[in-house]
Amino acid sequence: MLEIRNLHAEIDGKKILNGLTLTVNDGEVAAIMGPNGSGKSTLSYVISGRAGYEVTDGEVLLDGVNLLELDAAERAAKGVFLAFQYPLEIPGVTTMTFLKACMNAQRKARGEAELSTPDFMKRVRAGADKLGVAQDMLRRALNVGFSGGEKKRMEILQMSLLEPTFAILDETDSGLDIDALRIVSEGVNALRDPKRGFLVITHYQRLLDYIVPDTVHVMSKGRIVKTGGKDLALELEQNGYRDYVGEAA
Amino acid sequence: MGTQKTAPQTPAEARITAEFLGARMTLPGTAAIGDLRDAAFEFFMESGLPTRRLEAWHYTDLRQSMREALPIAIAPAATAILGLGARLETLVPRIEGLDTIRVVVVDGHFIPGLSDVARLPQGVSLCSLSDALGTGDPALVAALCAGGQGVGDSALALNTAFMQGGIVLDVAADTDVGVPVEILSLCSGAQAQAVYGRSLVRLGAGARLTLIEADGMEDLRVEQRNCALVVEVGDGAAMEHVFIPAQLAAGSSQVAHLLCTLGAHAHFNSFTLARGGGLMRRQAFVRFEGEFANAQLAGASLLKGHDHFDTTLVVQHVAPNCVSREYFKFVLDGEATGVFQGKVSVAPGAQKTDGAMKSMAILLEDGASMNNKPELEIFADDVVCGHGATVAQLDEEQIFYAQARGLPRSEAESMLLEAFVDEATDRVENETLRETLTARIAAWLVARRG
């Protein structure tokens, strides 16, 4: 269970999160919607431990563990996963090498044995097949020269291999055509699990037709201003954010 | 040379002078070689150790940093050689998966008894520099001078004055030395000393050779080393060269000269893996004397602490239609200093020259610094020459991405640095050597994390 209480965070002295409170239970898929600039990506970075943000108040707990005391790699080993809005290109590091290094680093941090190469290969092949990721892509440098859709698929492949307990998807739908959106969504839905929570960040309702959320939160100016069920997303689609943005002001 | 008034001798220069006078009569060679030594030493006396006031040594002030000069290395004692021989295979493990013909040099002196002399194939001859100097063969003297490349450099002049160790390796025309030759430099471990070696490698027309220059011991010792490798790549000959200099102890200095001439259609590919250790200058002089030759100089320099490593290149296109590539990567941690100076000059008439030079550095700490000075000097009109130099830091976004997937920061840094350096290592043609270099680079990166 992820619990965020009264979170205040700033960057370079600019306040971006203003007393954000949010709980996501195990097995729950929570969607966060909100206008551009409302702080959605910032929230995902603060949860996953990117440097440069100053948390001035509040707490973030995952299964009772204070994430704010851990560095990004430790949080990942604890089960936090962030699918980036803009996945990074890593020239010179093949996708295979990267995947293996990350999986083994997490296992090591948790005191588990390293994966054998055949075991690793088997898992990667199976995961890649499900997401329609071609084997030759795995031998290329990670994300270098990948299309937008390929990058997002690669994010979901990494998520499926790392088996997080809490996954954040930051605008995974942006830049995807309808086919890619379906493949990516199926990948996410396959990982829905009573022990795994999701925070699905999106600007558009469309993604939520494919990944149907349990709860929908509206974010504006760095806080949650409205919470509801999946119907809230449809309502936002029709009426826009105007009502809620006003509330936050 | 000039008669400019120079500063009074430093204690190190005075000691070098005393060493030369003391050793002069016992240094190997005929009277003609003696004259060569005297002329070189006279030039050294006029110019002194190189200082920052010379453009070519602007970033590496040897005069300033050499507080004292160490005594010149004497030939190692027979007992020391026996001792090294007994431990050779453990002292210097063989390169995994690569059979090599080993040539052992101790304190700068060639030791046939420890070398795989009998395994040299037909068409290859090997002798010590001293024996070669003893013949006074004018062709040999000319070859050792590499057509005057590096004249005017007082560090090279010192090497000429003192040269005593080293080997002369001749590969006859059309001979393919299938097994790589590995020159191992060992230290008898006696005292801190100054080692002056010069080796000559000549490839006849159409010959092929892979040459590795590596240092035996990874453990640190204080030494002053001034060594030169002279290479002649004949018409249509091909040579690959991998140089892994010693990691000497702090306070050491090392100047490693490479003097290379290429004939027509010749190919030369040289890679240097520097891992720091005191102050080091690698200076390479390459001259294209025949058409349609190509040469590549590449390197990876991994530096930390107070390491200072200088790569200085002088590439002269004299003949037309030749290709030169220079590609160097620097990783600088702590308060290390990197220097890249590359000068590509294209003589009038060297039309259709194709030259590209690149230096790329990553600084890991605020205290580290990189000095780049690429230069083109072009006197022909139909050429394609370019150069680029970059100094950057690791990309924090990439590091966070890897961290968010569970890689601890230090491992994420190593992964990115390895990828950065690999682009240089990839230029080594021999696959096994490439893997060996990659493994050593990975080991350095692990050690850096502490």
Ligand SMILES: Nc1ncnc2c1ncn2[C@@H]1O[C@H](COP(=O)(O)OP(=O)(O)O)[C@@H](O)[C@H]1O
């Ligand atoms: N590094 C930064 N420095 C200064 N302001 C930033 C930085 N990153 C984001 N912001 C600002 O914070 C606000 C929220 O940004 P972001 O979290 O990316 O919003 P969203 O993902 O909801 O579009 C925006 O006004 C943005 O300009």
Ligand SMILES: [Mg+2]
């Ligand atoms: Mg965003």
